[in-house]
Amino acid sequence: MKVKISRRATFNAAHRLHNKNWSEEKNKLFFGKCNNPHYHGHNYTLIVSVLGDINEDSGYVIDISYLKKIIEDKIIDYLDHKNLNLEVVEFQELNPTLENIIKVIYDKLRKELSNEFTLSIILYETENNFAEINETV
Ligand code: NI
Numbered sequence: 773m774k775v776k777i778s779r780r781a782t783f784n785a786a787h788r789l790h791n792k793n794w795s796e797e798k799n800k801l802f803f804g805k806c807n808n809p810h811y812h813g814h815n816y817t818l819i820v821s822v823l824g825d826i827n828e829d830s831g832y833v834i835d836i837s838y839l840k841k842i843i844e845d846k847i848i849d850y851l852d853h854k855n856l857n858l859e860v861v862e863f864q865e866l867n868p869t870l871e872n873i874i875k876v877i878y879d880k881l882r883k884e885l886s887n888e889f890t891l892s893i894i895l896y897e898t899e900n901n902f903a904e905i906n907e908t909v
Contacts, residue, residue, distance in 0.1 A: 774890075777833045778821040781843045783852035786811040787868040790857075811855060814897050816873075818847065820881060823890040823908070834889065842884045847877055870897045878905045 789806040790799050799807045806812070820843055824833040854860055856868040862876045874895040885891060892906035 774823050775826055775833050776821050776823045776892075777836060777839070778819055779836060779839045779843060781818045781820070781840075781848055782815060783818070783848050784813055784815045785851050785854050785856050786813045787856040787863070788812070789867055789869060791867060811857070816851075817896040818843070818877065819894040821892045821894075822885065823892070824888055834885075842881065846880045846884060850880075851877075870895060870901060870903045873897075874903045874905055 787806075788808060788811045789803040791802075794802070820839065822834045822839060826833055851860065851873075856863045856873070860868075860876075863872070866872050866876075874893060877895065878891070878893055881893065882891060890907045892904065892908065894902055894904045896902040
């Protein structure tokens with residue numbers, strides 16, 4: 773039997789949704805308020821879950837303080853209080869939608885965690901809007 777261990781973290785960031793290949797009009801129509809040229813912010817909540825076996829010696833699936841440190845060092849320090857479009861290299865060309873932000877976060881975390889763990893992450897952009905990447909799906 774495997775156990776899933778989760779850690780929650782929050783950050784805030786500004787962004788603008790925009791496709792440079794579309795006209796200003798089409799961008800405004802499609803992305804609405806999210807196309808505001810002066811940017812807007814969100815308080816993001818990230819939940820990172822690691823599914824694995826309980827280690828017989830430690831009794832842990834993963835040392836949650838290690839998981840906490842990875843999330844802080846690789847994600848929170850990298851994204852918190854940033855303008856995603858202007859300051860985060862991944863979003864120089866990539867539209868910082870909820871979908872693309874969670875994908876960037878997933879790629880960074882996946883590199884840090886052993887393949888013995890099955891990773892799933894949830895990212896809330898607002899209280900009601902959230903995305904999930906789950907390796908078991
Ligand atoms: Ni937004």
